Structures are given as structure tokens and as C-alpha cells.
Amino acid sequence: MPARTGEEYIAGLRELAPEVYIGGERVKDVTAHPALSNGVRTMAKLYDMQHYSAIRDEMTYISPTTGDRVGRSFITPRTVQDLEQRHVMMSRWAKASCGTMGRTPDFLNVSMMSMAAAGDYFGENRPEFKRNIQRYYEHIREHDLVLTHTLVNLQRSRSPLATPLEDQTEVALSLTKETDAGIIVHGARVLATLGPLSDEIAVYPARSHRLPGGAPERYSFAFAIPCNTPGLKFLCRESFDLGRSHFDHPLGSRFEEMDAIVFFDNVLVPWERVFLLGDAERCNNMAMMTNQYTHSGHQVVTKNVVKCEFILGLASLMVHTLGSGQLPHVQQMIAEVIENLEITKACLRAAEVDAEVDQWGVMRPSPFPLMVARNLFIRMYPRMAEILHLLGSSSLMALPTKADLNGPLAPEIERYLETDTASAEERVRLFRLAWDMCCSSFGSRQVLYERFFQGDSTRNAVILYNLYDKEQATDWVREFLEQE
Numbered sequence: 001m002p003a004r005t006g007e008e009y010i011a012g013l014r015e016l017a018p019e020v021y022i023g024g025e026r027v028k029d030v031t032a033h034p035a036l037s038n039g040v041r042t043m044a045k046l047y048d049m050q051h052y053s054a055i056r057d058e059m060t061y062i063s064p065t066t067g068d069r070v071g072r073s074f075i076t077p078r079t080v081q082d083l084e085q086r087h088v089m090m091s092r093w094a095k096a097s098c099g100t101m102g103r104t105p106d107f108l109n110v111s112m113m114s115m116a117a118a119g120d121y122f123g124e125n126r127p128e129f130k131r132n133i134q135r136y137y138e139h140i141r142e143h144d145l146v147l148t149h150t151l152v153n154l155q156r157s158r159s160p161l162a163t164p165l166e167d168q169t170e171v172a173l174s175l176t177k178e179t180d181a182g183i184i185v186h187g188a189r190v191l192a193t194l195g196p197l198s199d200e201i202a203v204y205p206a207r208s209h210r211l212p213g214g215a216p217e218r219y220s221f222a223f224a225i226p227c228n229t230p231g232l233k234f235l236c237r238e239s240f241d242l243g244r245s246h247f248d249h250p251l252g253s254r255f256e257e258m259d260a261i262v263f264f265d266n267v268l269v270p271w272e273r274v275f276l277l278g279d280a281e282r283c284n285n286m287a288m289m290t291n292q293y294t295h296s297g298h299q300v301v302t303k304n305v306v307k308c309e310f311i312l313g314l315a316s317l318m319v320h321t322l323g324s325g326q327l328p329h330v331q332q333m334i335a336e337v338i339e340n341l342e343i344t345k346a347c348l349r350a351a352e353v354d355a356e357v358d359q360w361g362v363m364r365p366s367p368f369p370l371m372v373a374r375n376l377f378i379r380m381y382p383r384m385a386e387i388l389h390l391l392g393s394s395s396l397m398a399l400p401t402k403a404d405l406n407g408p409l410a411p412e413i414e415r416y417l418e419t420d421t422a423s424a425e426e427r428v429r430l431f432r433l434a435w436d437m438c439c440s441s442f443g444s445r446q447v448l449y450e451r452f453f454q455g456d457s458t459r460n461a462v463i464l465y466n467l468y469d470k471e472q473a474t475d476w477v478r479e480f481l482e483q484e
């Protein structure tokens with residue numbers, strides 16, 4: 001089956017009818033529910049982009065098994081050019097939401113591709129797991145399915161050493177039984193971004209939250225199942241799409257990707273959907289050994305470049321509108337955004353140019369530039385939101401709605417809110433966008449997302465510290481010290 005259209009995606013989701021709850025009620029149809037439907041519509045647009053004749057070749061490639069055109073983010077890259085083309089495709093999807101939908105399907109498409117390509121890693125756990133992961137990847141590629149994922153157990157207590165499990169048996173997702181049909185899992189997981197808008201959910205070990213040494217086997221697994229599997233329940237946070245117009249709420253009214261807690265109530269995972277089982281060490285090392293983390297990093301950093309560009313454009317227009325561009329400290333803040341953009345772009349470029357074929361025969365982007373770019377963005381993004389606050393100040397609150405612009409105070413608004421470079425309406429339109437990017441519940445969630453979606457900054461720094469080869473540098477310093 002070729003790459004799907006938006007309509008096909010929506011029809012599939014409607015038919016799937018996953019068990020989704022919001023505001024104390026079960027959602028009958030996620031494609032029609034006001035909390036979710038605008039996000040679904042944006043997702044549908046992404047799928048339609050695969051069929052725009054001008055960019056179809058950028059967005060899709062020829063499937064190696066069926067000859068159909070399938071989504072380019074599924075490609076198994078063999079050359080640097082493959083990576084560059086994948087980046088162009090992923091940029092287009094990121095731009096469609098101004099970088100605010102982090103979990104567009106390419107994130108998990110590239111992850112599943114890398115896991116399938118490293119099939120032997122899974123096969124060494126049990127031979128049939130290699131076939132399972134490879135068949136699964138082909139299944140999602142050929143059906144153009146949307147995936148969500150949940151890697152982390154709910155917080156209850158956190159020790160400074162590793163994620164504790166024994167005291168959380170009732171909370172952590174765990175295997176309760178093996179049957180002829182598959183494994184039964186029970187417990188809860190966070191946080192399924194895009195969960196209610198997805199066809200399938202992948203559950204695999206988090207690189208950041210390592211299973212503790214000697215972890216019981218029942219916590220060690222990787223699998224993927226349809227979102228409507230019996231016993232699977234998605235509990236949404238409240239929606240940040242407040243049902244307002246694009247004028248009033250430019251981002252939240254379009255790009256609500258939703259996050260959900262996932263409850264697994266004795267869920268049966270068929271054997272053919274199990275990829276790892278009972279091997280804690282193999283689970284802990286999966287993301288790095290298969291290069292899943294590096295390929296997902298390629299998507300994340302591509303999105304980060306797009307997001308920096310958008311913030312730069314937004315900040316520059318704010319400054320232009322308020323006439324503050326001559327102030328040195330304002331220029332310094334815009335310069336900081338430019339630095340963030342250029343550093344992120346340079347890391348992405350370096351990762352592609354220095355890519356090498358890995359042990360699985362896949363062209364792997366150079367991992368450290370991507371890892372560094374990801375870690376830096378955890379600090380860069382909250383600071384960029386702060387810069388928007390500092391540049392906008394009261395204009396982020398002196399913010400009439402569309403109804404106000406047409407209401408009894410319209411003459412006052414028109415007279416007092418215009419600036420030297422913008423009419424009142426232009427100013428309000430721009431600053432409502434800035435507010436939605438950095439102040440609204442939608443904007444605040446963007447900051448929280450960038451801080452945490454890829455693991456917290458401390459654990460990421462610890463991982464970088466431990467992986468990075470520092471020996472060459474220390475040898476050099478030693479040699480210098482030995483000089484007379």
C-alpha cells in the first residue's frame with residue numbers, strides 16, 4: 001500500500017477507535033473530538049504533503065519490497081545523500097507545525113528502521129525476534145502507520161542511582177504471564193505524546209532510565225501493538241486547543257499533539273510483536289547498540305533547526321514591531337537566538353557529513369554532534385522562551401482577542417495599539433503568536449517538552465560523559481606535563 005493521504009489516515013484512526021479518555025469521559029471518535037480534532041487535521045495535512053506533485057519525490061521513495069512510493073522517513077539510509085534527503089523531508093514536516101509538533105511520525109519511523117536494520121541484535125535475545133522486528137518495520141512502512149511510544153514508568157520514588165522497580169511493582173509496566181499466544185503485560189507508562197492520534201504504540205527500554213543491575217526479567221521487554229488492543233487505555237491531559245480561532249490561539253488551535261498516560265490492563269502482546277524479552281542488559285543497551293538514538297536524533301535536531309528559525313523570525317518581527325532593534329541588549333538577545341540556530345545547524349551538518357556505515361550496514365549520522373545538539377537544546381529552548389518574554393514584556397499581555405478587535409473598544413484598540421511599523425491588528429496578530437509560543441498553556445508545554453521529552457538533562461549529560469572518548473585529550477595534557 002502506498003504512502004497514505006490525510007483522508008486515509010483519518011479514516012484509519014476513526015475505524016481503529018482506541019480507548020481514549022479526556023475530562024472524565026471516553027472519547028467516541030478522536031477525529032471528531034474538539035480537544036483532538038485540529039491536531040488530527042494537521043497530521044492529515046502532513047500525510048497529504050506526501051502526494052503534492054511538486055514535492056512528492058522529496059517526501060516519498062520507492063519501497064524495496066512492493067515498488068510503491070512510501071514515506072521517505074522509513075528509508076534505510078545507505079549513503080550520506082540518503083541522510084540529506086531524509087533531512088529535507090523531515091524539515092518539511094517540522095515546518096508544517098513551526099517545529100511545535102515534536103512527535104510527527106518520522107520520529108518513530110526512523111527509530112523502527114534502525115531497530116529493524118539491527119535485527120541481529122534482537123535475534124541474539126531469541127532468533128525469532130529478528131524476524132519480528134523486521135516484519136514489523138515493513139508492516140508500518142507499507143501501511144504508513146502512525147506510532148506513539150512510552151518508555152518510562154510513572155514517577156513514584158526516584159533513587160539517585162537507577163530507576164527503582166521493586167517498590168513499584170503495581171505501577172511499573174511488567175510482564176505478568178507468558179501464554180501460547182504471547183505475553184501479558186500490566187501496569188502504566190508515560191508519556192504517550194501523539195498517543196490518541198496514533199495507530200500503534202511501541203514500548204521499548206528508555207536509554208535514560210536504565211533498568212537497575214539485577215532487575216527482574218519481567219521488566220525487560222520491547223514490543224509494539226495496535227492502539228486499540230483490548231486493555232490498553234489512554235488518559236489524556238487537558239487539551240491546549242481551547243476551541244478558539246487561529247487568530248486568538250494560532251498554535252494551540254492547530255498543533256495540539258496531546259500527551260497521555262497509558263494504562264495496560266492485562267494486555268496481550270502477540271508473540272510476533274515481541275522484540276526483546278527478559279534480558280535487562282540487552283534492553284538497556286538497545287538504543288545505543290542499534291543506533292536508534294542516533295537516527296531519532298537526526299529527526300530531533302532537524303526539528304530543532306526549524307524551531308530555532310521560527311523563534312528567530314518571531315523575535316525579529318517583535319523587535320521590528322516595537323521599534324526596539326537599536327537597543328544593544330535587544331540585539332544581544334537576537335544574536336543569542338542566531339547562535340543557537342547556527343550551532344544546531346552546524347551539528348546537524350557535521351552529523352551528516354561525518355556519517356559512516358555502521359555494523360548493520362546503515363549510514364549512521366555521526367552520533368556526538370547530534371547528542372551535543374540535543375543536550376544543548378534542553379538549555380537553549382527554555383532560554384529562547386525567556387528571550388521572547390524579555391522582548392515582548394507587556395505586549396504579551398496587552399493582547400485583545402479577535403472579538404475585542406470587532407467590539408465596542410475597536411476604535412481605542414486601533415488608535416492606541418498601533419506602532420510605528422504595524423497597525424493595531426498586525427501587532428495583535430503577531431503578539432498573540434508570540435504569547436502562544438511562550439506564555440499560553442500550549443507555549444509552557446513546549447518548554448516542558450524540550451526539557452524532558454528525550455530524557456532529563458542530568459542523565460543525558462552523564463551518558464555523554466561516559467560515552468565520550470576523553471583519552472586523546474588527557475594523553476596530550478600528560479605529554480605536555482612531561483615536557484621539561
Ligand SMILES: Cc1cc2nc3c(=O)[nH]c(=O)nc-3n(C[C@H](O)[C@H](O)[C@H](O)COP(=O)(O)OP(=O)(O)OC[C@H]3O[C@@H](n4cnc5c(N)ncnc54)[C@H](O)[C@@H]3O)c2cc1C
Nearest residue numbers: 149150151152158159160190191193449452453455456458
Ligand atoms: C511534554 C512531554 C512529552 C513526553 N513525551 C514522551 C513520549 O512520547 N514517550 C515517552 O516515553 N516519554 C515521554 N516523555 C517522558 C520523558 O521521557 C520523561 O519525562 C523524562 O525521561 C524524565 O523522566 P521522568 O519524567 O520520569 O522524571 P524523573 O526521572 O523522575 O526525573 C525528574 C528529575 O529528577 C532527576 N532524577 C530523578 N531520578 C534520577 C536518577 N535516578 N538519576 C538522575 N536524575 C534523576 C532528573 O534529573 C530530573 O530533573 C515526555 C515528557 C514530557 C514532559
